[in-house]
Amino acid sequence: DAGVIQSPRHEVTEMGQEVTLRCKPISGHNSLFWYRQTMMRGLELLIYFNNNVPIDDSGMPEDRFSAKMPNASFSTLKIQPSEPRDSAVYFCASSIRGTNEKLFFGSGTQLSVL
């Protein structure tokens, strides 16, 4: 199995631009999570999906952030417009619901907003 696949690995953009991060979960996993990691705040859960349905988006910082999961094998996290304080590593993770949430993480997207 290829594991959780994220793209791009690195993204450098200018303030105000739209950023789209992509994730392909492990086949057969029915829960998908988007986390953001910074030195100051550690790993923060932004949103998670069960069976492609958003369950909890209370961690999404503001309306500039949105996430979709159109099917079981693909999810996107979009930031529009981006701001320098959005600079962080964004991780996607997947799991099999009911397995006490043993998460498998992708390699992350390092986002820098200038």
Added chain:
Amino acid sequence: QKEVEQNSGPLSVPEGAIASLNCTYSDRVSQSFFWYRQYSGKSPELIMSIYSNGDKEDGRFTAQLNKASQYVSLLIRDSQPSDSATYLCAGLLTGGGNKLTFGTGTQLKVEL
């Protein structure tokens, strides 16, 4: 109070020693806990899980859960330089669902 709290470290131990990593949690966290290891520039990977009070051993790793004290720990015996990483404690939030909340991590350095 953050749901899961850890000292950021760094914790330095000599090679071959026992490394002890600690974590406390609030009432908003349920009784399922996980330890993830994260090497610099890499993603977190699960190394231990513990669901009941007491100790759970896996090779050189032992996870300990004390529900009365709301305390979780990870012991690494015979520490190796390859154990140098940040260790993240995580727990499931109460109230149903499957939200996993993480501590900010403890950086471990195993010195030759």
